[in-house]
Amino acid sequence: MELHNMQPAPGSNKERKRIGRGPGSGYGGTSTRGHKGAKSRSGYKRKIGFEGGQMPLQRRVPKFGFKNINRVEYKAINLDALEALAAASNLSKITVDDLRNAGLVPKKGLVKILGNGALTRALEVQADAFSKKAEEAIAAAGGSVIKK
Secondary structure, three states: OOHHHHHOOOOOOOEEEEEEOOOHHHOOOOOOOOOOHHHHOOOOOOOOOEEEOOOHHHHHHHOOOOOOOOOEEEEEEEEEHHHHHHHHHHEEEEOHHHHHHHHOOOOOOOEEEEEOOOOOOOEEEEEEEEOHHHHHHHOOOOOEEEEE
């Protein structure tokens, strides 16, 4: 291969369509835009959601529901997850940071401890919220609850 016999791979270069260059080109006259109407003219811009005069979808479909801006969402952690974490890392006090390091809670999420599962260790648990069942189970195992 030398400079004088180099050529692109077959099919990699495509001739551009030369529009509006006379009838001999096959793309003269209307320049592939059809006859008359707004779409054939320069400066035409379709309105978003316009359906040709038919009532648009966003006006046909009724609105419903609302988003409560005061909603507080918690990441739920069950007692069995606390038990597994305490067994794996040999902890007696579990904080929100421990749960984050274990990958159970997102960086800026609030944590609520729920009562699914059982505790066999006396754990001191710190979280943003607790269910009644979880508080009772932690106390029954000899541990304590610290609300953040």
